[in-house]
Amino acid sequence: MSEDIKKMIIDYVKKEYLEEDSGVDVNENTKLISSGIVDSFSMVSLKMFLEKKFLVKIPDDKATPEAFDSVNNIMNLLKEFTKI
Amino acid sequence: MSHIGSYEERYKSFNWKQSEEELEYGKNGMYNIGYYCSDRVCEKGNGKKLGLIWEGFTGEVKKYTYDDIRVYSNTIAKYLQDKGVNVGDRVCLFMDKVPELYIGFIGVLKMGGITQPLFSAFGEEALFTRLDDAKTKAIMIQKKHLPKVRRIKDKLPDLTKIIVIDADEAATPQINEIHFWMEKAPKLDKFDIVRVGPEVPSVIHYTSGTTGKPKGAQHAHSSIIAQYITSKWVLDLQSDDIYWCTADPGWVTGTSYGIIGPWALGVTQVVLDAGFGAEKWYAFMQKYKVSMWYSAPTAIRLLMKEGIEAVKKYDLSSLRHLASVGEPLNAEAVVWSEKAFGKMFHDSYWQTETGAIMITNYPGMKIKPGSMGKPFPGITATVLNTKTYEPITTAGMVGLIALKPGWPSMMRSYWNNKTTYDSKFKNGWYICGDRASIDSEGYFWFVGRDDDVINTAGHLVGPFEIESALLEHKAVAESAAVGKPDPVNMEVVKAFIALKPGFEPSGDMELDIMNFIRKKLSPLAMPQEIEFVPSLPKTRSGKIMRRLLRAKEWGEEIGDTSTLEND
Numbered sequence: 021m022s023e024d025i026k027k028m029i030i031d032y033v034k035k036e037y038l039e040e041d042s043g044v045d046v047n048e049n050t051k052l053i054s055s056g057i058v059d060s061f062s063m064v065s066l067k068m069f070l071e072k073k074f075l076v077k078i079p080d081d082k083a084t085p086e087a088f089d090s091v092n093n094i095m096n097l098l099k100e101f102t103k104i
Numbered sequence: 105m106s107h108i109g110s111y112e113e114r115y116k117s118f119n120w121k122q123s124e125e126e127l128e129y130g131k132n133g134m135y136n137i138g139y140y141c142s143d144r145v146c147e148k149g150n151g152k153k154l155g156l157i158w159e160g161f162t163g164e165v166k167k168y169t170y171d172d173i174r175v176y177s178n179t180i181a182k183y184l185q186d187k188g189v190n191v192g193d194r195v196c197l198f199m200d201k202v203p204e205l206y207i208g209f210i211g212v213l214k215m216g217g218i219t220q221p222l223f224s225a226f227g228e229e230a231l232f233t234r235l236d237d238a239k240t241k242a243i244m245i246q247k248k249h250l251p252k253v254r255r256i257k258d259k260l261p262d263l264t265k266i267i268v269i270d271a272d273e274a275a276t277p278q279i280n281e282i283h284f285w286m287e288k289a290p291k292l293d294k295f296d297i298v299r300v301g302p303e304v305p306s307v308i309h310y311t312s313g314t315t316g317k318p319k320g321a322q323h324a325h326s327s328i329i330a331q332y333i334t335s336k337w338v339l340d341l342q343s344d345d346i347y348w349c350t351a352d353p354g355w356v357t358g359t360s361y362g363i364i365g366p367w368a369l370g371v372t373q374v375v376l377d378a379g380f381g382a383e384k385w386y387a388f389m390q391k392y393k394v395s396m397w398y399s400a401p402t403a404i405r406l407l408m409k410e411g412i413e414a415v416k417k418y419d420l421s422s423l424r425h426l427a428s429v430g431e432p433l434n435a436e437a438v439v440w441s442e443k444a445f446g447k448m449f450h451d452s453y454w455q456t457e458t459g460a461i462m463i464t465n466y467p468g469m470k471i472k473p474g475s476m477g478k479p480f481p482g483i484t485a486t487v488l489n490t491k492t493y494e495p496i497t498t499a500g501m502v503g504l505i506a507l508k509p510g511w512p513s514m515m516r517s518y519w520n521n522k523t524t525y526d527s528k529f530k531n532g533w534y535i536c537g538d539r540a541s542i543d544s545e546g547y548f549w550f551v552g553r554d555d556d557v558i559n560t561a562g563h564l565v566g567p568f569e570i571e572s573a574l575l576e577h578k579a580v581a582e583s584a585a586v587g588k589p590d591p592v593n594m595e596v597v598k599a600f601i602a603l604k605p606g607f608e609p610s611g612d613m614e615l616d617i618m619n620f621i622r623k624k625l626s627p628l629a630m631p632q633e634i635e636f637v638p639s640l641p642k643t644r645s646g647k648i649m650r651r652l653l654r655a656k657e658w659g660e661e662i663g664d665t666s667t668l669e670n671d
Binding site: 058060064081 | 161162200225247248249250251252272377378379380381382383384406409410560561611612614615618619622623627628630632
């Protein structure tokens with residue numbers, strides 16, 4: 021289950037934030053924010069995707085660059101609000 | 105002791121000649137910025153000094169002495185010449201904050217090209233608009249951004265040199281693409297720097313307005329006279345400083361104070377090519393013992409969110425002077441910075457068109473938290489009555505910020521758009537487009553923009569460009585983009601959208617439209633909020649009343665609605 025969710029998030033990041041032939045690989049540990057793949061403005065759309073997909077409301081004070089910096093970090097964040 | 109010493113004395117006795125003499129500007133007929141930022145530093149005996157320490161997000165570090173910068177920029181200049189790039193051709197730099205961006209900027213100038221740095225997060229439409237307007241001949245680009253150019257290059261007949269700086273060796277270039285690796289190319293020790301005149305164009309930076317397409321503010325080589333002396337007196341750069349300007353050279357701060365000013369002074373600067381992270385930033389400053397830090401209010405407010413505890417984990421005792429630019433620095437941030445770092449951030453005010461700092465707080469001068477400070481020596485600044493364009497003499501009364509034209513770094517025109525350039529002047533003053541008041545001690549206090557342009561995280565975003573792009577979405581019938589207050593970014597984009605028949609508002613629709621704009625224009629232009637409405641308020645002549653929507657977001661008086669349709 022958790023692996024499926026990770027894959028879903030990875031696929032979304034690849035589709036929305038990377039060029040098709042950018043050659044950049046993304047896995048659960050890839051740095052998303054500190055690498056610049058997702059900038060602080062685009063974090064808003066990633067947060068909205070997660071909220072819609074998992075029917076949660078992530079408070080703004082929890083939506084920090086660190087919390088979004090990898091798919092694993094995002095999983096930890098989601099665990100606070102869902103039963104994934 | 106700060107370089108400026110007494111502000112009042114400097115203001116009274118200032119003449120730009122002072123800066124020219126220190127720089128020896130024009131000696132032997134040399135006016136080219138590229139020379140002053142590399143060869144001259146070496147001639148002064150600083151060739152072995154580090155000019156750039158670069159760190160990537162993975163922790164990779166690269167170091168370049170001023171002699172390296174001189175030689176690599178020669179190499180790039182010659183390469184461009186050999187590929188048929190001529191004096192006056194526009195060369196776009198479309199890269200993240202990699203060394204080739206900084207050194208490439210100098211290389212383009214040395215061969216007489218006009219640099220056109222663009223923010224690498226721009227989407228293909230934003231990129232197309234700017235390359236099309238400038239009739240850009242060459243672009244230096246990283247392979248990760250290449251797909252954007254490949255999708256638009258057929259519509260850009262002038263763009264004939266697409267120079268990929270980090271291609272895989274086995275990759276096959278497509279039509280008009282060439283592969284170049286700065287550090288593998290034969291190093292060129294001697295290059296005949298093109299003898300441009302002081303008024304010859306050097307840089308074009310695109311900026312947004314309320315209406316029409318983005319405008320290219322065109323600067324001249326002599327801008328260095330202002331960038332040099334403001335770096336010295338405002339940023340107070342000293343020869344042993346380790347300087348960090350967090351701005352991206354895709355924007356004017358990143359070139360004026362991320363390349364030209366510090367390198368003309370022969371200072372060591374550090375660059376972190378990574379996304380934002382409070383502790384990452386503190387660790388970076390601790391590692392390199394950063395002593396002068398020039399950043400932006402949005403970044404400072406993000407740091408504030410992480411708390412002072414995060415700061416205290418690091419030894420930041422090397423910090424000597426802090427300054428800020430982009431949007432007004434709120435008083436709380438100034439006070440917080442003193443608690444966190446033991447130093448106050450010194451706010452500075454200027455814009456793409458001015459090329460250098462115009463109004464600011466100086467080292468040693470009393471800071472009034474929340475104030476923009478006072479005009480730089482050599483700059484005559486005032487606020488004007490909005491109707492008569494006469495200077496306001498009453499302290500505290502709000503008017504338009506205006507500057508007396510004639511300083512060296514002032515834009516010389518908007519590229520291909522002299523009409524809009526001319527419209528920026530009233531009654532002998534250059535009108536900045538912002539409102540402020542001046543207190544009885546001569547300090548300026550920012551109030552807000554005088555138009556619909558959205559200032560988000562210190563970057564100006566034009567509502568027209570967003571609305572035009574929104575109309576390209578299959579579901580959007582009409583739209584209006586306005587700035588909405590935001591505690592971190594000052595403003596963020598909010599879009600009001602009426603959908604076409606057959607489309608329904610939904611969360612998925614909102615996300616789809618947000619991502620559509622982010623990819624087409626840029627993350628800055630992406631609406632952070634979308635409000636679906638049945639229709640938009642219009643004048644009887646059919647013009648969307650953006651001002652009304654903006655006033656609602658800011659909780660302001662709506663004002664005159666006598667021309668409103670159906671009111």
